[in-house]
Structure formats: structure tokens, C-alpha cells
Amino acid sequence: MAAAAPRILVLGGARSGKSRRAEQLVAEWLSRPPRRAVLLATAVAGDAGMAQRIARHQADRAQRLPQLACVEVGRDLPDALVRHSQPDALVVVDCLTLWLAQLMAPPQTAGALDVLDPAQCAAEIDRLSAALRAATGPVVLVSNEVGMGVTPLGELTREFMDTQGRMHQQLARQMTRVELVVAGRVLVLPPRAEEVLT
Template sequence: MPRERELILGGQRSGKSRRAEQRAADWLALDPAHRAVLIATATAHDEEMRERIARHRADRAQRVPGLVTVEEAVRLGPALARHSEPGTLVLIDCLTLWLTNLLMPAESGSASPALAETAHAGLLHALHGARGPVLLVSNEIGLGVIPMGREARAFVDALGRLNQAVAGACDRVTLMAAGLPLRLKEPG
């Protein structure tokens, strides 16, 4: 896994984050010189989300004690480039929240598709240039009914395009369902 890139997809509570965390724990156990950095994209705009983030931090600290967490809600490409180095696994959790931050920002309330496209290109550039292994977590939300609202449909389309582009740049793609992995793409 020296420079492997893996996209882990799944629905909500499918086990995708747990799978990524286990991969990070396995990486850390391989060599005492290994490091692992989680780039968390969630933002807390209400009390329930603040509690959820705090619970995730506490749970992660127990499951993967050596995992360093960095919070970056928007500038994901530069954060990946900054933290990627040989011997360091970078885990990005999650692309869905990152895209939400770009397309539906809570502060300004106005979507910026142009900013999202630029950020998307920057992430792919950083992913291609990563010097160590990278795990990316994203939701697969295109399996359900077509949303009624224009904005919701635009978001589903944008996430689908992002997931396809990232999957194309990854060596491995795993779909999680009910805590079980299904390999969609393998190296080689």
C-alpha cells in the first residue's frame, strides 16, 4: 500500500468509515515509523452535529489511537498535498460533506458551482500527486429515488460525477453494504 489510493463508498451507516479506520489502523501496525492523518470535512452548524462530531472523535481515538485528525471543510486538495508524504496514510472522511460545504455553504447560503469545480480539479491533482497512501470515503446516494427538488438533483449529479472521477484516479474501489465490503476495482 505504499502509494495506493482507495475510494470507499456506501450509504449512511454502511460501515465505510469503520472500514477506512481499520485500514488506517492496519497501516499504523505495519511499521512503527508509519503515520496516519484523518482529514475530517464535517462542520458543526447545530447542536446535534456538534455532538455527533464529538462522539466520532472519541470513538476514533479508541479505535485508532495513532490517527491524527485535521479539520478541513473546503480546501481539501491543499490539505491532502500538505499532509501526504511517504510513510503517511491520509484518510479523507468524507467527500459528501466536503461537496455539501462547497455547494450548500451554511454561512453564505449561496452555492458556488464554479468554486466546486475548481476544488474538484484541485483534489484530483493532489490525489494524483500524493506521495503516500490515500483512503477516501464518500456516500453512494444515487441508488434511491430521484429527488424532487432541483438543488437536490443537482447535488446528486455533482456527487455522482465526483465519485466517478475519484474512482477513476484510485487503484481500489470498495462498496460497503451492511458492514460488508464488495470490491468494485482492484489494483492491476
């Protein structure tokens, strides 16, 4: 029986090196042709600063990994993940944070997208979890770890932090490996406590 395709969740703070770590995983995967890789980009340019940030990421990636195809998916992440997954194609999602933000507080430039309530967000996360199970090839998910600082004062910000934390836990249960990137250094997180004790 063939081994299950790798599933890696890469977590880290802003400018921690998590996207660069995902690129390292892509380079390792592509080092054995005829493998392919595709990046599912979730960012939407809600303002000029974000547009510049996206353009910088695109230019840097194109220089470092010209063979990495890029597809902008916005909110359509679960369907895109299934659509692009193939046994010979690594799918990288960068990043889950921006995808969730679009569900909970879409930028005005995205048009008349509905703000999803907590139950609808949970349903979308369940759809993503199901898409991950249905994916036939390897997957790398990149996401910000936002829950390690002071609890925010704003209601929406607190709700976002809590929802993202629950999402990380739900998706981590499907991962073959979870990594935390801090200052460009990669820490491979151990299994859950209940997995260690059994």
C-alpha cells in the same frame, strides 16, 4: 521502480460501516511502524445534531485509534491533502460528501462562505483530483453513495446527487481500489468495463 502508493475509495450509505472500514485500513497501515496516519475531517457543525455526531465520531475514533492524528480541513481539502501527504503517512479523507456539501450549500455557522456554482464546483473537484495525483503517500477517500435511491424532487438536491456521482467517477479513475460497504460488508468493485475488455 517503486510501486505507486495505494489509493482507495470507500463508498457506502449512511451507517453502512464505511468509516469503520477506513479505520480498518488505518490499523493495517499502522501495524508496520514507523508509519503514520492522519485523518482530514471535512465536517462542520451546522446544527446541534451535527455537532453531537461529530463529537461522537471523534470520541469513537480516539478510543479505537488513538495514534490517528486528526486535522479539521473544512473546504480546504485539496491543499490539505498535498500538505499532509508523505510516503510514510496514510491520509484518510472523511468524508467527500460533507466537503462537497460545503461547496454547494455551506452551513450558516460557517460564516460568509460563498456558494459555488456548478462550474466552480467542477473546478474544485479538478483541484482535488490534481491533489490526489500530487500526493506522495497512500490515500483513503470516504464518501456516501447517494445516487441509489429515488431521484430527489428539489433542484439543489438533484444537482448535488449528480455532481457527487460525477465526482466519484472522476476520482475512481485514479484509484487502485474502489470498495462499496453495505451493512458492514465490503465489496471490492471490479475495474471499469473498458479496462476489463482491453
